[in-house]
Amino acid sequence: QVQLVESGGGLVQAGGSLRLSCAASGRTLSNRAVGWFRQALGKEREFVAGISWSEGSTYYADSVKGRFTISRDNANARKTVYLQMNSLKPEDTAVYYCAAGRAYTRITSGEYDYWGQGTQVTVSS
Numbered sequence: 409q410v411q412l413v414e415s416g417g418g419l420v421q422a423g424g425s426l427r428l429s430c431a432a433s434g435r436t437l438s439n440r441a442v443g444w445f446r447q448a449l450g451k452e453r454e455f456v457a458g459i460s461w462s463e464g465s466t467y468y469a470d471s472v473k474g475r476f477t478i479s480r481d482n483a484n485a486r487k488t489v490y491l492q493m494n495s496l497k498p499e500d501t502a503v504y505y506c507a508a509g510r511a512y513t514r515i516t517s518g519e520y521d522y523w524g525q526g527t528q529v530t531v532s533s
Contacts, residue, residue, distance in 0.1 A: 409434045409435060410432055410433075410435050410440075410508045410521070410522040411432065411433045411434045412430055412432055412506050412507065412508060412523065412524035413430070413431045413433075413524055413525070414428060414429065414430050414504065414505065414506050414524045414525065414526060414527040415429045415431070415527060416428040416429050416527060417503075417527030417528045417529045418528075418529070418530070419531075419532065420496055420529075420530070420531055420532070421531070421532050422496060422497055422498055422531055422533050423495060423496065424496050424531070425492070425493060425494045425495075425496065426493050426496065426529060427490055427491070427492050427493070428444070428490065428491040428493065428504055428506075428527060428529070429488055429489070429490055430444070430488065430490070430491075430506030430524060431487070431488050432487040432489070432508065433487065437461040437482075437487055437508065438461060438462055439462065440461050440508050440509065441458050441460050441461060441508070441509050441511050441512035441514070442480065442489045442506055442508055442509075442512075443455060443457065443458035443459075443506070443507050443508075443512065443514070443520060444457045444491045444505070445504070445505045445506075445507060445517055445520075446500075446502035446503065446504045446505070447502055447503050447505070447526075448499075448501060448503075451502075453505070453517050454469065455469050455514075455515035455516070456468070456469055456472055456476065456491070456504070457469065457472065457476055457477075457478040457491060458478065458509075458511075458512035458513060458514065458515075459478045459479070459480055459489060460512040461480060461482065464479075465512060466478050466479075466512065467513045469515070472493075472500075475493065475495045475496075476491060476492065476493050476494070477490075477491070477492040477494075478491055478492075479492070491504070491506075493529070496529075497531060498531045498533045499531075500529060500531050501529060501530050501531050502528075502529060503527065503528050503529075504528075504529050505523055505524055505525075505526045506524045507521075507522060507523045507524070508520060508521060508522040509521060
């Protein structure tokens, strides 16, 4: 089992920045990937970014490329994945989830095994 807890959401004005954190515990993340997804009210959950835990390779949805950066901290047994979000837009408003899966380029939620509870991000215009 892998437990995931997101934090860092909040209210920000358009053009601002937020950094989300995803703290993992339980089983090792070796040979796994961590992805960030988001779900806006009334819409389907969509892939945002993914990272390979071992190599640190990353993959982004076109809608966030150049604005969001995914990274991980695996020093000293820490297991935290970050999502730095810059130049935020009102359309980025959603509940953001982190999830653990098999490959960082997988973009469908069904391919991820473990999920956090989500953190709300609201971008005002």
